[in-house]
Amino acid sequence: MDKEQIKHEWEKGGLVAPEVDIYEQEDAFIILLNMPGVTREKAQVSFANGLLEVYGAVAERSYGDKCILDEIEHGNFYREFKVGDAVDITKISAKMEHGILTVTLPKHERIKPRQIPVEVV
Secondary structure (H helix, E strand, O other): OOHHHHHHHHHOOOOEOOEEEEEEOOOEEEEEEEOOOEEEEEEEEEEEOOEEEEEEEEOOOOOOOOOOOOOOOOOOEEEEEEOOOOEOHHHOEEEEEOOEEEEEEEEOHHHOOOOOOOOOO
C-alpha cells in the first residue's frame, strides 16, 4: 500500500495502532511494536520530515468457517512518531521477529554522554 492509501485508511479508522514500548539506551532509542500476523515482507518503515511511520499488513487468517471466539485484534497496523534531532536518521534500522517489529534509532554522537580528559599543565 502506498503512503496516500495508508493515510486515507488511517483517517477513516481502518487501521489498528500497535501496542508500543519505547526504551532509551545510552547510544540509541529502541521502539518495540507488537504487530502479530505481520511478516518482514509486509512491514514498512519510513522516515521523512521528522516523522517515523510504521505500517504492517497482516496476512489473511484462515482457520475454518466457524469462529467460536474472536478476541485477538486483527487488521493492518499503522503508527507514527515525531523524531527529534537527537537521532542520527541515516542509521535507523528495523527488524521483525515473531510479530515484534524493533526499530532502532541511534543517537547522534554529539548528544551521547562522554568523558572529557583533564590535561596536566
